[in-house]
Amino acid sequence: MSLNAPAEIRMINSIAAHFGYLRTEQAATAVADHIRKFWDPRMKQRLLLLIASDTRDLDPVALSAAVLLR
């Protein structure tokens, strides 16, 4: 992943990587829960906006988690 990716993309990918020990569905749920618990709503909104236009930089677990956040 590019170091120049938007902060929210880098952050969700990083969270997804650390829940990598879980199966994909569980991991996606854990990532979404983490974001609900710790992210300001505008960061969630920005993430969803970013994903709406481009998901190339997104880890598959992160993408699944983002879907749960919609």
Place this chain on the structure above:
Amino acid sequence: MSLLKEPDFGTPAKDGPATVSLEVDGLSVCVPQGTSVMRAAAIAGVDVPKLCATDRLEAFGSCRLCLVEIDGRRGTPASCTTPVADGMVVRTQSPKVAKLRESVMELYISDHPLDCLTCSANGDCELQDMAGAVGLRQVRYGYEGENHLDAVKDQSNPYFDFDPSKCIACSRCVRACDEIQGTFALTIEGRGFASKVSPGAGESFMDSECVSCGACVQACPTATLQERSVIQLGMPSRSVITTCAYCGVGCSFKAELRGDELVRMVPHKDGGANEGHSCVKGRFAFGYATHPDRVLRPMVREKITDPWREVDWDEAIDTVARRMVDIRRRHGAEAIGAITSSRCTNEEVYVVQKMVRAAFGSNNVDTCARVCHSPTGYGLKQTFGESAGTQDFRSVAQADVIVVIGANPTDGHPVFASRMKQRLRQGAKLIVVDPRRIDLVRSPHIEADHHLQLRPGTNVAVVNAMAHVVVTEDLVDESFVAARCEEFDQWAEFISRAENSPEAVEAITGIPAAELRAAARLYAQAPNGAIYYGLGVTEHSQGSTMVMGMANLAMACGNIGRDGVGVNPLRGQNNVQGSCDMGSFPHELPGYRHVSDDAVRGIFENLWGTALLPDPGLRIPNMFDAAIEGTFRGLFVHGEDIAQSDPNVQHVLAALGAMELVVVQDLFINETAKFAHVFLPGASFLEKDGTFTNAERRINRVRAVMKPKNGMHEWDIVCQIATAMGYPMHYDHPGQIMDEIASLTPTFAGVSFARLDEVGSIQWPCDDDAPQGTPIMHIDAFTRGLGRFVPTPFVPTDERSTRRFPLILTTGRILSQYNVGAQTRRTANIAWHQEDLLEIHPHDAEDRGIADGDEVTLASRVGQTKLHARISDRMPTGVVYTTFHYPVTGANVVTTENSDWATNCPEYKVTAVQVALARPVVREQEAHALNGVLAAELVD
């Protein structure tokens, strides 16, 4: 010595039940086995004259003043070195011992200047006291013979003088340096009459290995070692017990004053955290509080390019409130917020977060703990259920194996380091996990059994490999895990995988597998294994994972819930623990309860009389991003210099520059204040009334030694801003704030100023179940019930060395300076550290043509700075190190935006950099060689 005398029993207490009965001067007393006669006498209320004895030091038996008579024994044994025996009958006063003592005193006085009336220790001198106690009336020996009266003073140390003419060679200073501090900088040089105290091998104090902790000054019974301030200002006349505002050890001090002038800070023997010890910062570096750089009047300006305009408090408070309200009206409550400070009291932090949540109407409150120990809060909550360390500091005295990970206690937490070193000298084993060869690895009488010199950024791989050894070699404490923990099987399956073995990770960590296996076995098989860690754990992209990894390891080995074990964060600042406890994080209300919890929020809403938001607010790095984006526009910064301390300074400056309103409350115009529109002068810790909570959850009182020089209490300023914004906040006294905290926070339920004044300090949780507080947590059950094992995959940081940036920079701090240096740079501590230096390995230096002292450029992908190089093999090749105490160096110009995945704690400890000579220089040897070539060419 000290103005406010604490009882001194002459020799240290012995553990165990009081089973030995004896009689002293007709008084019966019962004491534990091994107690000295001197101590037993003191307990019985009989003071035996003494000079070389003090209960902070082991008995020495040199002064011969404490002689007593014991029925059935020959001679007159020294009471300090004679242990009690059952049925013993002791007489401390008799014509025989009186004569002996008088003769001994006569000899001491015959070689001591009789300048008591003009001596700086007049009235606080044990020699003077003992001369009176033994009834000395004459000295038969004059000064004609050989004496030490002309011995030359050593005034090299900026804080104390050494006057050998007044020395009685009692060795208390030497023993204090050895036994309490553990530096072994002093010695007695020479024999017999030629004996004299010497720092090192005949060096001055300043040139010796002395760390200026003040233990020798404290131990000296005369004016031989005396604070310079006492010599200059005179003996103090009153004393106030308070708490140091430097590191997270939270030492108790007696602030001793003469009128309203602070003369000296003397470590408090009854202080639970420090028990009478101190370091150079807490003991001596308080001069910043009266430094002329302090700003004492509020200032405002419309734009940051305008000059400051001094105003009164009413106008300053009105300006803050009016402009915050204006931003809120135009951009919503989510556009304003605040940063609390771990240097401020619990009460101040509490009112700041309350102001944000209730008056601002957002949850945009974060604390500087974000950039240091936020992963501790996350990791320990996930595994143990409570965001705090498990032990008290005393616990280390029961540890058999001590693991120090990513911490440098002798520099960062020196008073705790002294405790730790005492235990190590008693034989406890030591494992150091650190890329840098910190002092603990090898120092006088201490040598680490294993130094796991890992590559920066590979902590998780190391802790996983240690746990792999524990699980695969059947070293798990099965009964502890079965009874106390959950989710073990999933974790054990994960950690047993070959990818986590020491052999598999050796290429990643750089640690030989055999060494790592040996260290893991040592920790796992210890009766008591204790983990202590610092920012070298948390300030990584996997900081939270590493905290959970250490918790897993400790649970697997059953090292939780009793003396001598635990997982113990060494907190950076004085009130990191407290600022987190007080609800400074944007997702948590006081007591670490999530804002989304309706029931918890309801409790606060009822008392505060306003609705609170259920969603988390912005964390500090998110505030910067949002400021640049334009959705965050007003910031109140309470006692923190984010423009110097936070990573990627250019990014921070861009964010500050983008805001409509920056309010800074601080002692000095710091780097952040250069971007401020309102400057509110703060109060130093000497002017504050409140509490700090240290790294062992110990709540200590901070008492005002003097009135606030800025004219207002910081908690009151915050309350007035909130009130001016339309949300009335009023307290008559900070004790009322603590009462409110206690009423809302279950772990503080039993805490009040009155209770603290009564018992000295309390370690939370303090409630009906633990009215005396909780020194050690998770004894019978974890806070969350069962300890939870969490798999901790090693996810390497994105920050890697490259061809352009081939070295890894890691940062830290040094003993004499403190964080961004705003305080310590304004004290005589600059004598030890005038600038930040870049430590670089000799091979890396040679590759770049760098010599010791050269100015070099340090560059990363986000910025560059210049500083001078120090050639050192304390780091492995490929790793460079610097401190961040000076704004001119700006170490954080080069650190990046990378952060911990769970908490956004910055990854200060891993930055890919390049180092080069700032100005190419032609060295003498190279010049000779060049001249040789030129000469040869000319000949040809």
